[in-house]
Amino acid sequence: MSEEQPRNAQAGQRQKQREKAQRQEKGNAFANFGLTRKNEEFIYQLNKQLDRLGVAKDKRDTMINETVAKLQAGQKKGQTAKTLFGTPTEYAKELKNPKPKDEPADGKQSMKLLSIDNTLIFFSIFTFMYGIMFLLSPEILKTKQYGSSGITAIVLVAVIGGVLFSYIMLQLQPRGRTKKRPLATRILILVCGLILWLGIYMMASWLPNVINPRLNAWVYIILGMVAFGGDMYFRNKYHVSGGYPVGRHSQRR
Template identity: 80%
Template structure:
């Protein structure tokens, strides 16, 4: 038993040495491109993943060359392999099963999804907020003008705000980086959007009570909970990131 253990240990050491030599040999093939050590490691791991995932051998060189070119361009801008591609495993899957890119269609789809998502969460916030306010301070219900607490005003502010902020979000984080506006312009759009939304909120508060009824506090709370639950379902189904969750779309 004592002789078998050293034998196994030696075999393990030889295996590790062979793997190290293979790694160095493979890594040296990528060292002539001017990549950083981390980027070389990424390409090495990507090459392993392409083999593991069964990508055709004749397609791998072109994939590796394209990746190296993007890494070299990214190095000049201080971008890391992870920020460009994610993990080697994830990127290998993308290379194996590429999805057709249509920035315009993606933007339009994103706008619709974000508008629904943002409108639902705005509606949830306002209805839940007013419901709690009315429960804690019943005297508020005695005001003659319902203003922004009326259900019509809440719906208008939520829907228009949802569409408006969806547009702003896409300007701040465009799907197609080539069409990105200058930072100063994006900040200006954000400021104007906030001012416009505030104006809409103020105008909605002037709606007459007859078309802007105020509902029971518990009804508002129930509406808020339903809208929040519906938004969670919508987000999970369509993988949407909205006003209370940063967008995490990775761009190439």
């Protein structure tokens, strides 16, 4: 027993030396990237976690190189690895199991999808609302100026409102992984957006009747129902999440 203990101690010491040598080798390799010490440690731990998760070496090298490039760009802006990616363990899991590509993310696709979604729902709200109003109060139809109840005005308000509020909602979302606009800034953005949209609504109501015809009440109701059904189909097909400011959500994850 006394002879086995020194042997085990020697084996353990050799193992520690090998691990230390491997760590130094990896550290030296990452040192060539021009990263800060904390970012080098992040890359080392990330590589270790990817290896632990069973990611193949060729894929692991690609992931590491892409992460290093992002870190190098982030360092110029004063961003750390933790700010950009979170912890090495979390980011390793994210790299191994990326989100499906068809999920809307920040960018042009998300803006486009949200704009279409918001336009459809705004159009359905206004057409259905005016259709019900005209059925319940036929005397409204006797007004000479069609104003905001004209179909052209409704389309303009819906389209511009859809694009405007999609942009606003994207601006209100956290930027990156941890940054979030101050509450006062978010309130100001939302208020300015509402004022701008109300201004567009008022201007659309001045359109002449010849280019802004008013449709039958039942036509408005049918258009509203079709637009709402189309929006539900659109959201389910393209997995749209979020939407206009009252907080509709379609779960996709």
